[in-house]
Amino acid sequence: GENVEQHPSTLSVQEGDSAVIKCTYSDSASNYFPWYKQELGKRPQLIIDIRSNVGEKKDQRIAVTLNKTAKHFSLHITETQPEDSAVYFCAASGHDMRFGAGTRLTVKP
Amino acid sequence: EAQVTQNPRYLITVTGKKLTVTCSQNMNHEYMSWYRQDPGLGLRQIYYSMNVEVTDKGDVPEGYKVSRKEKRNFPLILESPSPNQTSLYFCASSGALNTEAFFGQGTRLTVV
Numbered sequence: 001g002e003n004v005e006q007h008p009s010t011l012s013v014q015e016g017d018s019a020v021i022k023c024t025y026s027d028s029a030s031n032y033f034p035w036y037k038q039e040l041g042k043r044p045q046l047i048i049d050i051r052s053n054v055g056e057k058k059d060q061r062i063a064v065t066l067n068k069t070a071k072h073f074s075l076h077i078t079e080t081q082p083e084d085s086a087v088y089f090c091a092a093s094g095h096d097m098r099f100g101a102g103t104r105l106t107v108k109p
Numbered sequence: 110e111a112q113v114t115q116n117p118r119y120l121i122t123v124t125g126k127k128l129t130v131t132c133s134q135n136m137n138h139e140y141m142s143w144y145r146q147d148p149g150l151g152l153r154q155i156y157y158s159m160n161v162e163v164t165d166k167g168d169v170p171e172g173y174k175v176s177r178k179e180k181r182n183f184p185l186i187l188e189s190p191s192p193n194q195t196s197l198y199f200c201a202s203s204g205a206l207n208t209e210a211f212f213g214q215g216t217r218l219t220v221v
Contacts, residue, residue, distance in 0.1 A: 001168070006151070031207060034210070036210075039219045043213065043214055044152070045212070046209045046210070049209065051207075054164045080208070089151060089152060093206065094207070095206075096154065096157055096167070096206065097142070097210065098154065099206075100151055101149060101151035102152075
């Protein structure tokens with residue numbers, strides 16, 4: 001089955017800096033790659049996703065890149081703000097959806 | 110309002126006492142799944158269902174059962190809970206396999 005690895009497990013940045021979270025996956029059949037944000041005590045919610053026929057997608061301060069050959073994808077957050085502090089999960093979906101272990105992002109004011 | 114609803118939100122129980130966590134969605138979604146969330150391990154899939162009467166094991170199915178008799182409901186059953194099943198549980202639904210998953214509010218289960 002699919003195996004998703006996510007790095008780093010924790011990330012601390014200064015407000016205004018950029019943050020990058022990286023994931024790798026194992027199943028070449030995976031074709032959908034969502035990213036979820038989970039604020040403290042809340043449910044995970046989708047923030048951006050990308051499909052395998054696209055190499056990059058951007059939504060305001062958030063962007064995701066996908067390298068299908070290397071089987072890795074990344075989340076980029078620019079101009080970070082304190083409200084970006086949360087746990088972020090990547091996922092890969094083909095036959096079923098598998099999540100990474102999560103990255104706890106802390107943005108210091 | 111489109112939503113996934115889990116109940117209960119919090120549950121403390123004793124080892125061996127059967128329990129059911131309910132999950133219901135009002136979006137007519139075909140795909141539903143259960144995850145457990147543990148520190149450092151992320152979201153691990155327990156069971157999933159592609160449609161009514163179709164269920165399959167995820168990564169950590171041992172000690173759990175599910176059923177999908179109706180499209181909107183996907184209950185998680187612990188026949189004989191043990192302390193290692195203490196965790197935060199999420200139900201999720203999506204219109205199809207490779208589309209956005211909508212999560213319930215979560216159920217924090219403690220087995221003593």
